[in-house]
Amino acid sequence: MANTIIGSSIVIDGEISGDEDLVIQGTVKGKISLKESLFVEASGVVEADIDTQNVEIAGRVTGNIAASDKVELKSDCRVVGDIKAPRILIADGASFKGNVDMDVKER
Amino acid sequence: MASEQINIIGRGITIRGSLSGGGDLVIEGRVEGQVALKNHLTIEQSGTVEADIKADELTINGEASGNIEANTRVAINNTAKVQGDIKSQRVVIEDGAVFNGSIEMDVKLPDDV
Numbered sequence: 001m002a003n004t005i006i007g008s009s010i011v012i013d014g015e016i017s018g019d020e021d022l023v024i025q026g027t028v029k030g031k032i033s034l035k036e037s038l039f040v041e042a043s044g045v046v047e048a049d050i051d052t053q054n055v056e057i058a059g060r061v062t063g064n065i066a067a068s069d070k071v072e073l074k075s076d077c078r079v080v081g082d083i084k085a086p087r088i089l090i091a092d093g094a095s096f097k098g099n100v101d102m103d104v105k106e107r
Numbered sequence: 108m109a110s111e112q113i114n115i116i117g118r119g120i121t122i123r124g125s126l127s128g129g130g131d132l133v134i135e136g137r138v139e140g141q142v143a144l145k146n147h148l149t150i151e152q153s154g155t156v157e158a159d160i161k162a163d164e165l166t167i168n169g170e171a172s173g174n175i176e177a178n179t180r181v182a183i184n185n186t187a188k189v190q191g192d193i194k195s196q197r198v199v200i201e202d203g204a205v206f207n208g209s210i211e212m213d214v215k216l217p218d219d220v
Binding site: 004005006008009012013014015017018019020021022030 | 113114115116117118119120121122123124125126127128129130132136140145
């Protein structure tokens with residue numbers, strides 16, 4: 001299946017939705033809602049509310065994040081916003097400011 | 108990853124809003140709004156674009172509706188369905204392609220016409 005890649009020279013202002021993996025190396029402002037995984041790479045800048053299954057962030061994200069499975073903040077990422085997910089991983093070296101809400105009632 | 112960037116909007120993805128930048132872009136999914144690209148834009152057969160498009164070069168194999176402005180060339184291939192006005196230096200429409208709209212090529216008319 002073709003993976004969607006938004007390269008570092010691309011700027012999107014608006015809403016992205018879909019049911020496949022999305023890799024962001026560029027800039028996205030607005031809203032992202034996916035049924036699969038979102039990867040914000042080191043060059044990626046996201047100013048958007050995110051609603052997905054999985055998120056892996058190595059770049060910069062400003063906005064609220066809601067994931068149905070997992071949120072992973074890699075080292076050197078910068079994230080500002082609230083995170084809501086059953087599994088949240090924050091690597092050593094990551095910068096994060098916001099609330100964390102782990103929904104543990106499923107267990 | 109070199110400077111030769113290829114950006115892909117996959118089949119399962121919908122973008123509503125404006126999309127701009129450099130690098131080549133391939134759309135296999137759906138884009139509504141505006142597209143402004145410095146390089147080559149390809150709309151694949153599965154792709155649907157409802158947007159005003161500005162690009163250097165444009166290849167359409169899928170569906171496009173909206174006004175199109177390309178610096179060098181617009182190619183409408185045989186699987187394409189296009190609705191809108193096209194402004195470009197060179198426009199190619201293949202046999203089998205569906206197109207409705209106007210075409211404006213930069214034609215230099217002689218002064219006495």
